[in-house]
Amino acid sequence: MRKLSVLTLVVVLALVVSAAGAALARQNVEITLMGWSSSTEENDALLAQVAAFEAANPDISVNVQLVPEYDTTIQAAFASGDSPNVFYVDSSKLPDWAEAGVLASGEGMIENLDDHYESLLEAFTYDGTLYCPPKDFSIMALQYNKDMFDAAGLDYPTPDWTWDDLRTAAEALTGENEAGQKVLGLVTPPNFERWLPFLYQAGGSVLNEDWTEVTLDSDEAREALEFYIGMVNDGIAGPPSMVDAGWGGEAFAQGRVALAMEGNWVISYLVEQFPDLNWGVTELPRHPAGGQASMVFTVCYGVASNNDYPDESWQLANFLTGPEGSQLVAEEGFGVIPPAISAADTWLEAIGPEIGEGFLAGAEYAHKWQFPVGFQDVFDTFNADLQLAFEGQYLAEDVIIDTIGVAEEVLAR
Amino acid sequence: MAQPQVLARPKVTTMAAKRRQEALTGYMFMAPALVIFLVFLIIPIGAAVYLSFTDWNGITPVFDEGAYEQVGLDNYRDLLLGEHTEADGRVVKATTRQRDFFISLKNTTYYVLGVVPTQTLLALILAVIVNQRWLKAKGFFRTAFYFPSITSSVVISIIFMWMFTRGGLINTTIGAVFSGYDSNSFVNWLDDPRGVIHIILEQFGVTRANVGDWASNRSLGLTTWEWLSGPSVTMLTIMILNTWTTIGTMMVIFLAALQNIPSSVYEAAAIDGANAWRIFRQITVPLLRPTTFFVVTLGLIGCFQVFDQIYVISSGGPAKTTLTVAYMVYQNGFNRSAMGLAAATAIILFVIIFAFTLLQRLFVSERANV
Numbered sequence: 001m002r003k004l005s006v007l008t009l010v011v012v013l014a015l016v017v018s019a020a021g022a023a024l025a026r027q028n029v030e031i032t033l034m035g036w037s038s039s040t041e042e043n044d045a046l047l048a049q050v051a052a053f054e055a056a057n058p059d060i061s062v063n064v065q066l067v068p069e070y071d072t073t074i075q076a077a078f079a080s081g082d083s084p085n086v087f088y089v090d091s092s093k094l095p096d097w098a099e100a101g102v103l104a105s106g107e108g109m110i111e112n113l114d115d116h117y118e119s120l121l122e123a124f125t126y127d128g129t130l131y132c133p134p135k136d137f138s139i140m141a142l143q144y145n146k147d148m149f150d151a152a153g154l155d156y157p158t159p160d161w162t163w164d165d166l167r168t169a170a171e172a173l174t175g176e177n178e179a180g181q182k183v184l185g186l187v188t189p190p191n192f193e194r195w196l197p198f199l200y201q202a203g204g205s206v207l208n209e210d211w212t213e214v215t216l217d218s219d220e221a222r223e224a225l226e227f228y229i230g231m232v233n234d235g236i237a238g239p240p241s242m243v244d245a246g247w248g249g250e251a252f253a254q255g256r257v258a259l260a261m262e263g264n265w266v267i268s269y270l271v272e273q274f275p276d277l278n279w280g281v282t283e284l285p286r287h288p289a290g291g292q293a294s295m296v297f298t299v300c301y302g303v304a305s306n307n308d309y310p311d312e313s314w315q316l317a318n319f320l321t322g323p324e325g326s327q328l329v330a331e332e333g334f335g336v337i338p339p340a341i342s343a344a345d346t347w348l349e350a351i352g353p354e355i356g357e358g359f360l361a362g363a364e365y366a367h368k369w370q371f372p373v374g375f376q377d378v379f380d381t382f383n384a385d386l387q388l389a390f391e392g393q394y395l396a397e398d399v400i401i402d403t404i405g406v407a408e409e410v411l412a413r
Numbered sequence: 414m415a416q417p418q419v420l421a422r423p424k425v426t427t428m429a430a431k432r433r434q435e436a437l438t439g440y441m442f443m444a445p446a447l448v449i450f451l452v453f454l455i456i457p458i459g460a461a462v463y464l465s466f467t468d469w470n471g472i473t474p475v476f477d478e479g480a481y482e483q484v485g486l487d488n489y490r491d492l493l494l495g496e497h498t499e500a501d502g503r504v505v506k507a508t509t510r511q512r513d514f515f516i517s518l519k520n521t522t523y524y525v526l527g528v529v530p531t532q533t534l535l536a537l538i539l540a541v542i543v544n545q546r547w548l549k550a551k552g553f554f555r556t557a558f559y560f561p562s563i564t565s566s567v568v569i570s571i572i573f574m575w576m577f578t579r580g581g582l583i584n585t586t587i588g589a590v591f592s593g594y595d596s597n598s599f600v601n602w603l604d605d606p607r608g609v610i611h612i613i614l615e616q617f618g619v620t621r622a623n624v625g626d627w628a629s630n631r632s633l634g635l636t637t638w639e640w641l642s643g644p645s646v647t648m649l650t651i652m653i654l655n656t657w658t659t660i661g662t663m664m665v666i667f668l669a670a671l672q673n674i675p676s677s678v679y680e681a682a683a684i685d686g687a688n689a690w691r692i693f694r695q696i697t698v699p700l701l702r703p704t705t706f707f708v709v710t711l712g713l714i715g716c717f718q719v720f721d722q723i724y725v726i727s728s729g730g731p732a733k734t735t736l737t738v739a740y741m742v743y744q745n746g747f748n749r750s751a752m753g754l755a756a757a758t759a760i761i762l763f764v765i766i767f768a769f770t771l772l773q774r775l776f777v778s779e780r781a782n783v
Contacts, residue, residue: 071747075471081474081477096472099750100473100750101473102473180596181596182596241579241601241603241604244578244581377509377749380513380729381509385732387604387731388732391607393607405508405509409509410509412505412506413505
């Protein structure tokens with residue numbers, strides 16, 4: 001009898017323990033966060049943010065997946081109905097993903113709206129719906145090689161530089177380096193988004209406000225494109241490949257160009273890999289009539305519409321983009337700017353104000369990098385034509401006519 | 414252990430039953446391969462055919478209601494005709510899609526025309542060389558020639574990119590040999606959209622401007638002048654790369670075939686007084702014909718599907734001159750949210766490859782009958 005009761009006790013205890021375990025397990029929710037892999041510092045900062053979130057929410061554990069070939073991977077995940085709960089969304093991809101219905105609406109779910117830049121929230125609003133809180137952003141600015149400016153006896157660029165100043169400086173800085181290699185004044189990648197600031201500075205636009213009409217057929221567009229192509233045809237600027245580089249930042253880092261127009265992603269690249277480079281940064285030059293513009297490239301934390309744990313997902317997205325999460329990123333002081341306005345000062349301090357302010361200043365007037373679904377066709381046509389124009393085979397007018405034709409076709413689809 | 418014999422009743426089996434039994438066993442053995450074949454080949458092919466008649470964006474979960482609509486042949490019309498008509502009678506222009514498709518077809522065709530004959534010929538020559546008895550260190554040469562084929566194409570592509578940058582190994586080497594070729598005239602191998610034929614014509618003073626009006630006639634979205642561009646300089650670089658990496662495989666196939674030719678045939682020819690060239694022309698080449706067919710077919714299929722080198726080196730640029738059909742499938746599916754269109758492109762590519770293979774088979778077997 002005694003033996004039996006001990007056994008009963010053991011069995012009952014075991015049952016209680018396992019039931020409690022099951023209850024705990026039910027509470028402990030695992031959500032998946034998918035993004036692309038960046039620099040080690042940036043990945044570490046994300047992991048630190050996630051650790052802080054898990055510490056504050058012991059019942060939620062986050063499975064972080066930083067994958068290569070992100071766009072392909074996540075598209076396959078969407079298509080198979082196996083979407084991660086929270087994931088990176090580039091502002092240029094937002095229209096496609098919103099149209100496809102894989103993004104949950106962020107209306108009423110996103111916290112700390114006051115602490116976010118208006119221009120960023122606008123970049124994640126599609127068809128009147130705000131989808132996701134911005135994760136970070138990068139703004140195009142003008143980087144200059146101080147040593148090359150000193151050697152040429154030129155003053156450093158300032159925020160009130162105009163296109164004419166840019167041209168004059170690029171002309172003076174074009175030449176050869178000690179190794180006899182060609183050095184260009186300015187690097188001009190043959191990409192639509194690199195030319196867009198010039199279009200916006202000149203007062204032009206690609207589409208009308210509600211994306212129903214193509215507005216490229218304008219004097220402003222022609223002026224901006226002729227300026228961009230003209231510098232290449234005159235031999236004072238060129239694409240990165242002309243100076244043996246894969247991208248503008250590399251051309252600049254290797255001293256093969258004196259000026260570049262990259263975003264703040266270039267900071268960690270230059271600081272870590274080229275610590276000896278003596279460089280500065282300021283805002284993009286203005287149109288001679290005074291027009292100021294830049295581009296903002298930004299990413300948000302989207303929440304899946306097909307989601308077992310929507311509440312926990314929003315909790316994570318809000319934490320990562322909120323004041324506390326932003327501070328964690330800002331303190332690290334690498335390239336990208338944290339999304340919360342309250343964290344801007346911390347970021348500036350960590351990155352060094354001379355560098356940081358040149359980029360951050362553009363947040364006021366930068367345009368979002370976002371176009372309607374299917375506009376990839378337009379970018380590809382423009383970029384291909386622009387390369388031919390750089391080679392002198394196309395005129396600015398040819399590029400504009402081609403681009404308008406494709407853009408109108410895409411809008412009519 | 415002795416089994417009690419009485420319990421084992423002799424089975425009465427007819428011939429038919431036995432055969433069925435054997436067939437079943439056979440299928441059981443084949444089952445793993447059949448399942449893999451079905452799951453990873455037949456079903457995806459069927460899915461691609463089905464999706465090519467839809468407007469699926471490739472993002473919305475494919476089994477969701479309303480993930481796609483049936484659009485009939487619209488994707489094919491867009492690619493081949495440059496427009497389609499909606500159900501309400503509205504004509505939707507797709508000139509860009511048509512143009513891109515024919516640009517990619519043109520690029521792929523030049524690529525195939527350049528690479529397939531070159532790699533077949535070079536592979537044959539290499540195979541004959543490493544098959545010679547007098548050659549010392551055969552093993553080394555065979556390994557060296559075969560090595561590029563087994564190395565990852567991504568790694569090889571990246572190494573080629575470094576070699577072919579403007580200030581890279583290739584240009585510096587040429588510059589060291591030819592004094593006129595200095596750093597200012599360096600060819601921009603990886604970023605030069607000019608067509609090779611255009612460049613050659615230009616040397617003879619023939620340009621778009623003076624060639625006459627016929628060059629401006631448009632067919633299938635491209636002007637005649639554009640059709641006649643030849644591969645661009647960048648495409649030529651990728652062609653060189655791919656020729657180099659595939660030669661090894663082809664060489665091994667030729668080598669195996671060469672070693673199958675009985676030496677008695679060669680001896681007989683030698684006794685008859687044939688010289689080395691004649692032996693090669695009239696014994697080796699004809700006896701290798703089935704192998705040549707195999708190598709050319711493999712080459713055709715591989716070249717029409719060229720993707721990874723393009724993806725790594727040029728992403729279809731500069732100016733779409735390295736946009737191949739296979740790369741366009743990827744672009745439509747993953748950059749443009751048009752998976753239905755991508756599937757249609759893939760199906761057309763399949764039809765083209767199939768037709769070429771049949772054509773070539775016809776050609777080779779006719780020659781063999783003569």
